[in-house]
Amino acid sequence: MSTLAQGKADLERASTAQKVADMLRERVLDGELEPGLRLSEEAIGGALGVSRNTLREAFRLLSRDRILVHEHSRGVFVRRPTGDDVRDLYAARRVIECGALRLWNGVTEAQREAVRAPVRRAVARAEKGDLSKTGSANIQFHRGIVGLAGSTRLSDESDRLFAELMLAFRVAQEVEAFHQTYLPWNRKIVELLGDGAVDQAVLQLHEYFDAAEQDLVGRLS
Amino acid sequence: MSTLAQGKADLERASTAQKVADMLRERVLDGELEPGLRLSEEAIGGALGVSRNTLREAFRLLSRDRILVHEHSRGVFVRRPTGDDVRDLYAARRVIECGALRLWNGVTEAQREAVRAPVRRAVARAEKGDLSKTGSANIQFHRGIVGLAGSTRLSDESDRLFAELMLAFRVAQEVEAFHQTYLPWNRKIVELLGDGAVDQAVLQLHEYFDAAEQDLVGRLS
């Protein structure tokens, strides 16, 4: 059974455009390709060994993911979120995550664990003085919250929102330190959830968004 | 000032791929291209007078919008939502719209009016016996609800969810009649909002989603 599933994964090979898009997304999100950078078709295509046409298909995919911005006759650029973008992003996250968190009492134990575990791990690392990966830990926490809704579409869209915010962090030159501040906040939310105080947790989450938005917008403008 | 804005609109011409994607989306949503239909590159490209490469860029855009489904080496197809898809769609809408509706007291009067007006117009039409456009009226109502969040990203994603649901309606062969049933529901929600009973309205909206989902899933399986 597991071998069948594995074989299926092998069979479902992706197109070149898809693979190129995935790899470019990685390069953008890990900071190798900075926000605002123009991606020349010739340069990228030459480096990756793919034709311009295929590369343009990949660009179309990534522009729909809001990772890249397509400017007609000027080229594609790594997105460079503005203060307005950040406000828009947090407005969306507020609705999605606060709405999802309210479902806490109606979801499976596995879903709840996906919210708790990232915070527990982050706390453990912080106590050891390990301050790496605080960013991805924070995102995993919020990804877990969205997962409470049980909708792949909602989770996928949230991933796009997270990706865009990571670009904003980079513009603000605060990739890791930013999240660090908010670990106690996440901890408090999990605590409240454990006490069954869902409404309190939602309120706390709401305040977290307000604070984070203000912080990030401030650094951007 | 208005001439400047107009000129700007002219300047910002879209690429061929973008225009083709827009027109194909229309054709799909108005039912001319049925769910499950395969879109041959040669046929569509020939009919529209665009090259295969440009057409493939358009396909990539629409596949990210979930209007089309790309199956490797088999072609692109108009999406044909399943019962599971519908459940996923409503799970997302429940979170988004219930979350947005809770913002009722904190938004501008224009935003509130964008929720009320579609229902008012639909009621007026229904009283005259005009049962056309009930589908788009319903969507406008829900679009207004999402608009309360004030996030273009959230509104755009919701539009994608609506579009996918319209495909599901078509598969269930219930494009207009489906929505008709739910006008009283919308009316009740607006009424409750007018009375300041936001929590009640959210509850009502939640029940609407439960009923609509069950109805549509039933017709699909």
Place this chain on the structure above:
DNA sequence: ATCGTAGAATCGTTCAACAATCCCACAAAC
């Protein structure tokens, strides 16, 4: 310092080509 312009670079789009894959119909085997 501003403006304008020629030339280079890049994008937008098309076309032709070919390998890889899929689909379909037909024949062979159980």
Place this chain on the structure above:
DNA sequence: GTTTGTGGGATTGTTGAACGATTCTACGAT
């Protein structure tokens, strides 16, 4: 008779070249 190969035809995946259109850049004129 249903299943199992097995061709060939159609379609997709990808590339490379080509060329008009647009943008950028650097240089010279005012």
